[in-house]
Each structure stands twice: as structure tokens, then as C-alpha cells.
Amino acid sequence: MSTGVPAAAIDAPRFRALTSVRATGAAGVVSAIVVAAATFVAIFGPLLAPYDPELPNLDLAWIGPTGGHLLGFDVQGRDVLSRLLVGAQTSMLGPLVVVIISMITGVLLAIVAAWRRGAADAVISSGLDILFAFPGILLAVLATAVFGAGLTAAAIALSLAYMPYVARVVRGAAFRERSQPYVAALEVQGASATSICLRHLIPNTLPLIVAQATILFGYAMIDLAAISFLGLGVQPPRPDWGVMISENQTGIVQGYPLPALAPGLCIVAVVVAVNVLGERLFEQAQAARG
Amino acid sequence: MLLVSLLVASFLIFAAMYLAPGNPVAALSGGRSLPPSSLRVLEQRYHLNAPFFAQYWYWLDNVLHGNLGISITLRENVSTLIASRIWTTAGLVLYSSVLILVFGIGMGLVAGLRPGMLDTSTVIITAISAAIPAFVAAIVLILLFAVKLGWFPAIGNGTGLVDSIRHLTLPALALAVSSLAIVARVTRASVREEGEREHVQTAVSRGIPARKLIRRHVLRNAAIPITTIAGITIASLIAVAAVVETAFSLNGLGAYLVQAAQSKDLAVVQGISLLLVTAFVVVNLLVDMLYAWLDPRVSLGSRAT
């Protein structure tokens, strides 16, 4: 009679993508929208900006929101909104570069360490342990002292500082995957190390890698903005959210907080969104594993 | 192992002289042109005519004796310059750490042990706070508490103990905000997780009273991940302090490091970097030791993350 109820689960692959987004809940949806919007602005910012973001006009300094200037003017009389829109490029691109570099190097080292095990693993792990001694910002400051201020030096330094964290997380997962019986089966069948790593190890650790990358993006954004805030990253007059906060800080005590707060809010919004997404992705990665 | 890291780190910091474009003298002078007498002093001090590793050895030897070089811009011993600023940074980091531990763990415990409205609101607040970088927190705090409410000063160090503490409050808070949120979240999650474990059921089935249960079986076990995250975030304060010091115009090591980097005063950058890296490594070592003490399954040197 009415024993097992047939599983009414949404099995078709095409629905799985939808359910995985919906499964992240309202917070997840909002976060995804925020990130999408930020990406859109990062790409099309310069086209969307109504006014020239870099042309100073000291007569207009600190004037509040009026007319077409929704966020008013900053310390040098430039339209805040335009600077925000154009600044999204460096503020989003920098972290992206950092994430890409640190993920590629980190994953590579982790996979090699997990695959070769033994001596190779010991050497790689020791090397990573040493890198752990350098906090990101410190390494970036050191790099800019040696190579000069600018986004490039800072971004590379941050990538180096983040790499061991990526490698450690991925190495754990890769080790687990590597000890699975199917890997031994493939080896016996004569599959090459590269093909096993590319076709099996990496795809199976991919959920974790993606989750890690997402969360790393948030950290990179904060650190890079901090370095720009310190004057060691993106250089004025180029717009960048971190630089904008530094430039307009004097406005706070003078009674014009908006030009400094607006970029701050953008940073927080994007980082919160990215963190929420990253956490959801982590949960899914854990669920997929267990 | 950490000592090796420290050694290698010191080597990298030393080698920064050679990584810069141009020759070491140019790096040390920050691209300035110096009179020949100064150049000779530099050559002598850094043994620039000796082979590479010998130079490193001399440099390290000097460092271990407290001689960190001379600031190009200020013409003073780096050690002296550091000493006068170290207490600001140390005070800031300490103040911040206390805030993080007391409020972070406190909020996490309350949220973890009592489900309900308080818990939900804590989750939301910490999710947002964790994303607030120190410099954004700085300007918001300045706006709210210094400008609008006038409770705390916006910039500067202050004089005397009480005044200094007053001046350090907003900076310490700005530094603590995101770390506090992270510690609170991990605390809450750990307390929740540990409460669900089977060994807690065993204790319940034997009639252990609730208070003892929470103390001995939930909190004691949750202390492990909580300590780890607290240690990691406090260690990170060492670097982020630079940002806060700059925002509040504090006369600390971090702000000085940034200024030195901007003015390419390499000796100062090297000296402060070395100090900060050492502090970072030491804090991590302490956390490792604490972790090994708390978790009998783990031997010193392996932190299961």
C-alpha cells in the first residue's frame, strides 16, 4: 500500500542551479543582487558617471547634494557620485586580481602538496608556514616602500600574503580527496597525475575553492582600500573608494560627512554581500562533501 | 618552526634593500642624493662591500643588539624613534584586545546560550560589523562620538595616563569593530555546536546540573575554537593598527611605518617591519601554546584548522 512516497525532489539538473540560489534564502538573494550591481558599476562606471570625476573646482568644495549632484561635492569640488561610480573600477578590480593570483598559486601548491605528499608536501608546507608570518597589510607596506606606491605592488604583496591561507584550506580538502579509493583506481588504470588532478581532484574541491575565493574577495577589498586610504595604493587624483575616504576625512570634523561616508558605505555593502554569499557557498561545499 | 619563519622573515626584510630598483645605497637613501661623507657612513654601517650573506649577518647581529640603523629623514637612531612610539601602538592594541575579548566573547556567549530575539539581532549586527574595515569604522566613530556628541577627542595622543586612555578609546574601538564581530560569531557558533554534542547528552543523562554542564562540557570545549579565533584576530590587530593610527593622527609605530614608506626611509621601514613581524609571530606562538594546552588531543606545533 502506501509505503515509500516517491521522491518528489527536483532532480533535473537544470533546476539544481535555481534551487541552489534560492536555497540561500532572502539574504543570499539580496547579496547576489548587490554583488551583481557592484560588478556592473565596476565595468560600466566611467560610462555611467554624469560628471568628470577628476576635474577639481575648489569653488564647489563641500557643497551638499543639489540638482544633478546626488551626493554633493567632495574636498576638491568634484562630484562625489561620479567618483564613486568610476572608483568602483579600481576598488573591485584590485581585489579581483589579488583573489585570482592567490587562488591560482595557492590551489596549485595545495594540489601538488596533496598529490606528491611526503617530501614535496613538507617543503611546500614549510614554505607556506613562513609566509604566514606576514600579515597582508604589512607586506603591502613593505612592498610599496621598496617598489614605490601604487596598486600593483600592493596587489602582488597581498596575493603573496593570502596565498598560504588558500593553500592550507585547499590542501586539506585535496588530501581528503586524494585518499579516496577512486583515485587509486584511476592510478591503477594508468591515468596520469595531471589528468587526475585536473579532471577529478580540482572539480571535486571546486565548491570549497569557490567559497574560499568569495570570502577572500571581501578581505582583499578591505585590505586594498586600507592601503589606498594610507596613501600607499591607488594614488590621488584617481578615484578609489579607499582614497576617497582619506581625502574627505577632514570633512567629517568640518561638518560635511557625506563625501567620506558614501564610499565607506559602498565598501561595507559589497563586503557584507560577498561574505554572506561566501558563507552560503561554504555551507553548500560542506554539505556536498558530507 | 616559528623561529625559522622569523629568521626567514628577517632575511626577506633585509633583502628588501636589494629588491629595490637601483643599488642598495639608493634604496637606503630613498633615492636622495647624499653627501659623500654620509655615503661612506652608510657603506660602513651596512658593510656594503662585504659579500651578500656576510652583510645579512652583520645586519642581523646589529638588530639583535638593538641597533636598527639610522633614519635617513630624521638622522636619528631608528631604535630611539621606535622606542618613543611603541607605547602608543602597544596601548592601542592592548586596549583593542580587551574590547574584543570582553565584548566579542561576551556577546557570543549570550547569543549562543539564549536562543531568541537577542540571538537573531546579534547575528545580524555581527554580520554587518564584520565587514566594516577599521578606517570606515574610524570615520563613523569620529562623526558620531567626536563631532556630534563630543564625548571623545578626534585626533591626537593626549597627555598623561587618563587623557591618553580617553584619546585611545575611539581608535581602539575602530580597530576592534570587525574583529569583535568575528569573535562574537565564532563564539556563538561554537557554543551552539558544543551544546549539541553527544557527550553533553551523556552528562545530562547522569543528572549533572545545568550550570556545571554548561561550564564543564560546553564552554570548556568551545574554548578551543574561541581561543584560536581570538588569537588570530588579535594578531592581525598588529598590522591594522597602522590604519587606525593614521586615521586618528596617533603617534604610533604603524603611522610612522606608513610615513617612512612614503618618504622611502628604508631603515625605518625595515626596523618597524621586523618588530611587527616578530610581535605577530610571538602572538601566534602563544595562541599555539594555549591551543595545545586546551586540547589534549593536539601536540604543540600543530594547529588543526
Added chain:
Amino acid sequence: MSDPATVSALQSAAPAAGAPLLDIAGLTVLLEVHGEKRAVLRDVSLTVRPGEAVGLVGESGSGKSMTARAIDRLLPRGAEVHGSIRFGGSDVNRLAGADLRRYRNQVAMIFQDPRAHTNPVRRIGDFMTEALQANLAVSAAEARRRAIDMLTQVGIDDGARRLRQYPHQMSGGMLQRVMIAAALLTKPRLLLADEPTTALDVTTQAEVMAILDGLRREFGLAMLFITHDLDLAAAICDRTAVMYAGQIVEIRASALLHDDPLHPYTAALAAARPDIAQTAPRLRAIPGRPLSAFEAPPQECAFAPRCPYATDACRADVPGLAELDGGLSRCVRAHELRGRLGGAPDE
């Protein structure tokens, strides 16, 4: 619900007379799963006399572990309990505070996975003595002395050294023996053993079972022994109860269970186990899969879909527990099937 006839049948189902130590009557438990309330136990009635060992056998989802948890008041939050559980005359579900703690010392539970059920960061000594010190006001030194003594009884020598160790320094079998020793320290009157040997390898299983059985008899403790292994229960328990889909379907003296079962499910369980003495052409599995209580259809016998003897009468209503030859059975056809159920089922 239980009618007086069933209740009196329950009490006479056991050979020895005397007031039962544990008396479960009409226990129904609902748990909240994904927002809806689902039954995990349906109208469970069972008694255990002082010093008696009763087996509780069932597959996963049958509700056997849940019964133990209900007895020890370890149900998850939000559980709805109907019916009564009486221990030594008092209603267990109404106990609170000091009374509840006292009850917990008199009923000791031994869990399935000793490693998960011991706190990894505390020493064995703390684990064993905490109940004594917390509730029975025993001094630390005295508690340790008793713990060492009990460890010897479960076959662990060098107790003083063991007390200082941590759980990860012991094997699974040893840890389970520690758990048994710890359970016995509070001088309980009833042991609830929830699959105590399932997580262990076979040789260790035999050792631990021997210790458990031996000590139980020595101290004259009552025991509710939960397992999925019918033969194991029959070997050490005086009476055995079989559960299916959250209900008790048979209670019988263990000796008679194999050869003269009163319910088709029991017969099927017995037949499904490979017997080293017989050669069968094929292992008999029960078609279909075991149901949980909430999946069982409300108006018929839960086993009917998988039962080779099911008739329309079986699908008409949920059968009640009826007395038969000193045992209890929930099969409406128990009388007529008598004699045919032992050994291999037809077809």
C-alpha cells in the same frame, strides 16, 4: 490506547510476579520535523521488573532508541509526550530538580558510540566521578577509589593510570567498558543499554557483552537492552520485545522467540539472519524497507505491506496488542498462524 485487558496482559506476560520497576503505558511521542509534528513512538507499552533483563529489538527507525531516550528524558526540545512512564511508582515525566537528578542516578544509560559520548578534553577520571561528586556528595578521593574499583570489575587494571588518561588514548572497546563502569558507579537500579556493542568490532563485542551481562547479574540490576540483533537480545535477556514502525509488535520470553514467534515480523527477522548451522539456498530478506512511525499508514497494520500473511482484516484497522500463550502480539492472525511462523515462512 491501552485497554485494561492489555495492561493486565502485560503484567502477566512475565513469569515472575511483583511490581514492575519500569512501567511504560501507552507512550506516544511526537517530534517536530520541518515544522510538522511526526509520531516516532505509537502507543508503546512495556514493563521491566526489578532484576529482569528485557530486550528491545528493531531495525532503524523502529523507535527503539527513542524509547530509551524517552525513559531517560533525553528527548529533543519540542517533543510531545503522551502516555505514562512510571519508575518505582513515580511518573517520570513529572519529575523535576533534585528528584529528576536522583532518578537519573537510578537509571543509567549506556550509549552506542563511546567516543562520541565522552568529552574529549576531559580526563577519564573526571568523566567517571562527576556524577558521584555532583549529585551524591561523594568526596573526590572516595569517588576516585570507587572508580578504580569499578574499572577493575570491568577488566581494566591499572585504574589509577587510566583515570588520568584522555578518551583518545583508549580503544573503542576499552572506552565502552569505561562507560559501563561509569554507569554502574551511581548504583542504578535500571540499565538502559542502547546498542552498546554495535560500534565495536566482533571480538570486542563478545568481551563487552560478557562484562555487561556478568555485572548486571552480579548487581541484580534490571536492564533494557536495545539492539537490532534478535539473537543477541534473546541470548542475554529473559524477555524480548520487538518493535516496528514505532510500535511494539511482540513481547515474548526469549527462549520461545525464535522457534515460536507470535508475529510475522519477528519470524521474518529471525529468518533473515544467516544461521551458521543451516545451509539455505538463499538468504531470506524482507521485501520493502522498514518504516518509521510517521510513515506508517494510520488505519492498518504497519507491517501489512511487507507481510506474506496479510489479509483484508489486517488492513482494516491498527491491530492492538493481544495476549497469547504468555506473550503479547499485535498480529490479528496470531492465533491461526501459531506454529507456522517458526522456522522459514511459507512462500
